[in-house]
Amino acid sequence: MESLRGRGRLTEENIADTLRQVRMALLEADVALPVVKGFVDTIRAKVVGQEFDKSLTPGQMLVKLIHDELIALMGAGVRPLNLRAQPPVVILLAGLQGAGKTTSAGKLAKWLKENERKKVLLASTDVYRPAAILQLERLAAQLDVAFFPSDPKKPAVTLAKEALTEAKQALYDVLIVDTAGRLHVDDEMMVEIKDIAGAVSPTETLFVVDSMAGQDAVNAAKAFGAALTLTGVVLTKTDGDARGGAALSVRQITGAPILFMGTGEKTDALEPFHAERVASRILGMGDVLSLVEKVSQSVDREQAEKLARKLKKGKDFDLEDLHDQLQQVEKMGGLSALMDKLPAQLAGKAAQMPQGNEKDIKRQLAMIRSMTPGERRYPKTIDASRKRRIAAGSGVHVSEINKLLKNHMQMQKMMKTFSKGGGLRRLMSAFGGGGGFPRPGG
Numbered sequence: 001m002e003s004l005r006g007r008g009r010l011t012e013e014n015i016a017d018t019l020r021q022v023r024m025a026l027l028e029a030d031v032a033l034p035v036v037k038g039f040v041d042t043i044r045a046k047v048v049g050q051e052f053d054k055s056l057t058p059g060q061m062l063v064k065l066i067h068d069e070l071i072a073l074m075g076a077g078v079r080p081l082n083l084r085a086q087p088p089v090v091i092l093l094a095g096l097q098g099a100g101k102t103t104s105a106g107k108l109a110k111w112l113k114e115n116e117r118k119k120v121l122l123a124s125t126d127v128y129r130p131a132a133i134l135q136l137e138r139l140a141a142q143l144d145v146a147f148f149p150s151d152p153k154k155p156a157v158t159l160a161k162e163a164l165t166e167a168k169q170a171l172y173d174v175l176i177v178d179t180a181g182r183l184h185v186d187d188e189m190m191v192e193i194k195d196i197a198g199a200v201s202p203t204e205t206l207f208v209v210d211s212m213a214g215q216d217a218v219n220a221a222k223a224f225g226a227a228l229t230l231t232g233v234v235l236t237k238t239d240g241d242a243r244g245g246a247a248l249s250v251r252q253i254t255g256a257p258i259l260f261m262g263t264g265e266k267t268d269a270l271e272p273f274h275a276e277r278v279a280s281r282i283l284g285m286g287d288v289l290s291l292v293e294k295v296s297q298s299v300d301r302e303q304a305e306k307l308a309r310k311l312k313k314g315k316d317f318d319l320e321d322l323h324d325q326l327q328q329v330e331k332m333g334g335l336s337a338l339m340d341k342l343p344a345q346l347a348g349k350a351a352q353m354p355q356g357n358e359k360d361i362k363r364q365l366a367m368i369r370s371m372t373p374g375e376r377r378y379p380k381t382i383d384a385s386r387k388r389r390i391a392a393g394s395g396v397h398v399s400e401i402n403k404l405l406k407n408h409m410q411m412q413k414m415m416k417t418f419s420k421g422g423g424l425r426r427l428m429s430a431f432g433g434g435g436g437f438p439r440p441g442g
Helices: 012-028 033-047 058-075 101-115 130-143 156-169 187-200 215-227 245-254 275-283 288-298 301-312 319-331 334-340 344-350 358-369 373-377 384-394 398-422 424-432
Strands: 089-094 120-124 146-148 174-178 204-210 232-236 258-262 270-272
Touching (some): 012 058, 012 275, 033 058, 033 245, 058 245, 089 187, 101 120, 101 258, 101 270, 120 130, 120 156, 146 156, 156 174, 174 187, 187 215, 204 245, 215 245, 232 245, 245 258, 245 275, 319 358, 319 373, 319 398, 384 398
Parallel strands (some): 089 204, 120 146, 204 232, 232 258
Antiparallel strands (some): 258 270
16 A cells, blocks of 8 residues: 555556555455455555545555445345235245254244344244254244144145145234255255245345355355345354455355345344445455545545645744644544554554544643633743743643643644645645654654
8 A cells, every 4th residue: 555655546557566466465354266356356446546634644545445345235125024025024034054044034033023023033044954943943942933733744845835824814914934044055945945936926035144254155046046036145253253255255246235234143133234344344454444544534624635735835833723624633532542443554654653542632622722812823932931821721731831832843843844845735634644753852
């Protein structure tokens, strides 16, 4: 990203290295190679020639654009479940064994009961694993949700039909059908699940996939997508260590929106899909993206431009200007909050820079606010008696006033240096991007 700092426009050459890094990050997150290639090509086409927001470095804006594109791809089509069909609304769950179908069936039943006030019936058609039927029955009892007793000696399609008949007769709002899975895709499973779908005509056919499944998720997505009309995806185990590249791959391969994400083992650990969270994890960037978002929301561009024009005219950076800059940092939660959002390798470097914590900033603001407008504009007029008055007004020792004035002089010299030769814009960009800010005493 450093090679992009200070450039106002992106070119094929200066984004090449960053895009290579993005490509590696996506592959390491287990995004399928064809999906990676398509994504990187899309980004390249969008950013070449583009100019960027002055409050951020071009490199930061490129990262944000990449992040936004990931969100747009994974968030496309995200919607609530379709519960407006003629009851009972049938929800069919499909996926490989171990993806979390049975657990997701229980979580979804609880979610529908509590959030949509629906009367739900759970049914299992996994005749190959009686333990799976027993697991769903126990989950239903735990959640106080109705369960259709499945006889594993009957064919799966028969069980699905019987469950639908029961749901109609007992006036259930929703029927959730859990299906059998295998460790790998096979023809027999695909024929069976197609038959089940044909028998119950589901309103929603949800593909359940483990976010840690990697390439297996891609293969399964292709097979289930070819056999069924998938209407949505449930992404499970998003609380694990994996980066979740399966989300992007499955979204692209099936064309179905991700509707829910499982966030833990508890029965209430299911929530509507948040593309932002998964996008950040796929890029492996910690909270650096929320830092960029915070800066772009908090930095007052008009104020920054006003300061730039003032300095360009040869006027000094006064204490009023320092007050405004400190306020910007305070708006962003203080420097310590910004540092917490940096990835480990950047935080290590940033920690070596002088910086003030939230208390330092508040104290400096209090000192400046205890000055008269004239003192802020002309700091050289602040003599010993004025320092005592300002210290008393802000509740600090006179030594703190001396440190503030020394700090201001350093900033003033730095601003003069940068205002020559067009360097001011770079300085403002660096400051806006969370650059270090000297504490009292510098």
